Amino acid sequence: MARRHLLADLGGTNTRLALAEDGRLLPDTLRRYRNDEFASFESVVAAFLAERSPGPVEALCAGVAGPVLGETAQLTNHHWHVDAARLRDVTGADAIHLMNDLQAQGYGLDDLPADTIQIIFPGRPAAQGAPRLVLNLGTGCNVAVIHTRPDGLFVPPAESGHSALPHATGRLGALFDHLRGVQFHMPMETAISGPGLTNIHAFLTGADLSPTAIATAAAQGDPAALDTLALFAEALGLIAGNFALHHLPAGGLHLTGSLAPVIAPHLPASAFHARFTSRGPYTDIVRAIPVLLVTCDTLPLLGCARYLEQVLNE
Numbered sequence: 001m002a003r004r005h006l007l008a009d010l011g012g013t014n015t016r017l018a019l020a021e022d023g024r025l026l027p028d029t030l031r032r033y034r035n036d037e038f039a040s041f042e043s044v045v046a047a048f049l050a051e052r053s054p055g056p057v058e059a060l061c062a063g064v065a066g067p068v069l070g071e072t073a074q075l076t077n078h079h080w081h082v083d084a085a086r087l088r089d090v091t092g093a094d095a096i097h098l099m100n101d102l103q104a105q106g107y108g109l110d111d112l113p114a115d116t117i118q119i120i121f122p123g124r125p126a127a128q129g130a131p132r133l134v135l136n137l138g139t140g141c142n143v144a145v146i147h148t149r150p151d152g153l154f155v156p157p158a159e160s161g162h163s164a165l166p167h168a169t170g171r172l173g174a175l176f177d178h179l180r181g182v183q184f185h186m187p188m189e190t191a192i193s194g195p196g197l198t199n200i201h202a203f204l205t206g207a208d209l210s211p212t213a214i215a216t217a218a219a220q221g222d223p224a225a226l227d228t229l230a231l232f233a234e235a236l237g238l239i240a241g242n243f244a245l246h247h248l249p250a251g252g253l254h255l256t257g258s259l260a261p262v263i264a265p266h267l268p269a270s271a272f273h274a275r276f277t278s279r280g281p282y283t284d285i286v287r288a289i290p291v292l293l294v295t296c297d298t299l300p301l302l303g304c305a306r307y308l309e310q311v312l313n314e
Contacts, residue, residue, distance in 0.1 A: 004054055005308050006091060008062035009101065009300040010041060012077030012139045017048040018301050023309035025301055029054075035075075041082050042090045049091065059095035059312060060087055061304035063104025065140065067159055073098045077139055095312065099157065101300055102144035105134045105256055106155035107310075108296075108303030109146055116296035117254075120267055123290035126250035133249035134294075135240055138257035141189035141196070145247040152310040161189040166242055172235055178203045191235045194259050200235070201228040215262045229266045236263065237275030244286050245279060252290040256299060264293040 005020040012035070019029040031048055038044045041062075049057075066076040071084035084096040109132060129148040136142055141161035147154040165176045165186045179190045182199055190196055194211040201207060201214050205224050209217070217225035240253060255264060267273070277287040296302070 003058050004056065005305065006045070006048075006054075006057045006060040006093070007301045007304040007308075008041075008045070008060065009104065009304070010062055010064045010073075010075060010080070010082070011035075011101070012065050012075060015041065015044050016301065017045065018298075019052065019054055020301075020305040020308070023305055025298060025305050027298070030298070030301070035078050035080065040086075041080050042086050045087065045090050057091050057093045059097070059308050060091055060093050061097040061099070061104075061308045062087075063099055063101035063300040063304055065101045068098045068100055068157060071096070071098065095308075097304075097307065097311065099304075099307070100142070100144070100159075102134060102136055102142045103155045103157055104300040104303035104307070105136065106132075106144040106146040106303060107153055107307045108299045108301070108305075109134070109254065109294075110153070111302040111306055112294065112296050112299065116294060118264070118293040118295065119290060120255075120264055120293055121273055121291040123252070124288040126252075126288070126290075130251035131247055131249045132251035132254060133243060133247050134254045134256055135243065136257040137192060137194075137236075137255060137259040137263065139194055141193045143243055143247075145249065146251075153306070160243065161193070162187040164188070165191060166238060168235075168238060171231060172238065175200060175203050175231065175235065188239055192232065192239055196235075197228065197232055197259065200231050201225070204228055204231065211259065211262075218266075226266075229263060230270050233263060233267050233270035233272040234275055236267075237270075237272035240272075240291075241276040241279060241286060244276070244289055245282060248285070249289060252292050254292050254294050256294045260293055261295055267291070 002021045007018045009016040015033045019026045064073040073082040087096045132146040134144045143160045197211045279286045
């Protein structure tokens with residue numbers, strides 16, 4: 001009998017659910033739900049199961065956009081609190097696995113379709129199994145490091161987007177000082193995220209525009225919007241270079257999230273790579289790291305499917 005698993009990607013605004021069979025994501029089962037139309041994640045799961053009638057579900061894995069503590073998780077940008085015990089009641093599955101959404105993305109890297117990976121900076125080839133890093137740019141910002149071990153992948157949790165912005169001088173230094181007034185602890189995601197793009201544009205122009213409006217204006221050649229993307233790219237290079245030294249991801253820095261395709265075309269002509277690679281005696285090491293854009297919308301679900309196959313087969 002085929003093994004049926006339930007996969008979930010919980011963002012701050014939307015939740016996506018899909019089924020996997022024998023470790024393979026079933027794309028035609030994918031459904032998207034707006035969080036503000038449901039009282040809880042459990043009610044979304046109940047609605048999905050009522051709609052799909054999949055029969056017995058052996059396990060559930062959910063990537064959550066927020067910290068996971070044991071068998072509970074709290075969305076950072078939504079009020080939902082997720083509890084594995086309540087999910088067991090709703091699904092009938094004994095195996096409930098909660099992880100950070102960036103962990104889920106990391107577990108999905110090996111299952112990406114080839115046409116969803118674009119090289120921005122090629123770097124130099126690394127040994128097979130070298131560490132890799134995912135950096136997500138969306139409503140928030142976070143990273144995950146992917147280690148390849150004989151028994152499968154290992155992706156530890158992190159909430160790096162809420163660590164403090166680094167020291168900087170010039171326009172970046174002035175921007176970071178400005179962001180202290182946005183959030184006093186100056187988390188990195190006040191600069192490198194969708195809201196961060198809005199913050200940077202406001203710093204440069206005084207205008208409060210949405211990330212979508214800024215991206216549209218830049219596509220139309222608006223100088224102020226293009227300047228905003230240039231400063232965003234410079235901040236991203238500085239911060240990503242620090243992450244690169246933390247984790248030495250010789251296998252590549254993978255940019256993901258809704259904002260990544262917006263900023264990626266502007267990176268080659270920006271100060272991104274200079275900021276990313278200017279690391280004193282470690283410059284050559286960081287310069288060798290490939291920088292890639294990932295455009296696969298189902299990456300977290302692919303990761304949840306792989307993770308369940310890995311842990312349930314141990």
